[in-house]
Amino acid sequence: MSVRRVNPSLSIPLRIAAAQACSVPGDVARNVQTHLVLAQAAAHRGVQLLVFPELSLTGYELPLLAGHVLDAGHAALAPLRQAAHHLGMTLVVGGPAAPAMAGGLPAIGAWVLGADGSVALYRKRHLHGSEEQFASAGDEDAQVRVLAGEATGLAICADATHPEHAHAAAMAGAALYASGALISEKGYGPESAQLQGYARDHTMGVLVANHGGPSGGYVSVGRSAFWAPGGRLVVAAPGASTCLVLATRGPDAVWSGEVVALEALA
Structure with missing residues (x-):
């Protein structure tokens, strides 16, 4: 999806957040409940776009992907779709999806649940390591969608380690690049440096x-x-830990941030 980039209006505030949470391996129903609590907490703080980690609905459990493939009408997504609509917030949640090509392995997906009731899907473009044994790659070099009024390029973990992915998103109009991830201590230094480089x-x-x-x-x-x-x-x-990481663009176009601890969910 190509979006013509428009500079954000200085008079339009924006509040976005990362939902940093723990997932119970393979327990989609329990993880959905955690997502709902985080969404409620985010809505209470005026968040318009809430992004969850990679495979947040199942945990990063690659052998379980095939048994938990979701589609837009799946019962597991229904309460999250309802919450997005009721709270007036866009949710980006991680979960398995059907492959881009029929007959392939499942895809690692980012499900976009809109405040307007819509559902969209981005499939991870760049797989790494053992993922290729359990998943198939998406076929879009970039997917940019207008989320909470902001042209947003979606990424999933290893996508963001490929500079061409962020470049393609920027060329397609992205003013925001949002990634759900699973990053270890060893990987965080180089990967966060890349992410900062994309912002710059x-x-x-x-x-x-x-x-x-x-x-x-x-x-x-x-x-x-x-x-x-x-x-x-x-x-x-x-x-x-379990927390919300909030970023707010004020009417003066200056960004500020806050971390809200939610230890009760840990």
Whole structure:
């Protein structure tokens, strides 16, 4: 989807957030409930766009992908769709999806649940490591959608380690680049440097939502974050925990941030 880039109006505030949370392996129903609580907490703080980590609905459990493939009408997504509509917020949640090509392995998806009741899907474009044994790659070099009034390029974890992915999103009009991820302590340094570089080089805001605890055999570092257009780090979670990482663009176009701890969900 190509979107002509428009500079945001200085008079239109925007509040976005990363939902840094822990997922129970394979327990979609329980994870949905966690998503709903986080969405309610975000709505209470005026969030318009809430992004969850990679495979947040199942956990990063690659062998379980085939058993949890979702579609737009799936019962598991119904309460989240209703919440998005009721709260007037766009949710981006991670879950398996049908492949881009019939007959292939499942895709690692980012499900976009709009405040208007719409459902859209972005499939991870760049797989890495053992993912290729369990998943198939998406076929879009970039997907840019207008979310909460902002042209937003969607990414899933390893997508953001490929500079051509962020470049394609910027060329397609993205003013915001939003990634759901699972990043470990070892990977966080180089990957966060790349994300900051995209904010600087493409003059777009960059939001990453990381897992709040271990998943799929990986130990997440947490530290979900937002970099403002130009590359300034606005806010980052201090570590691995359950929290909301909020970024707000005020009427003066200056970004500010806040971390809201939600330890009761950990």
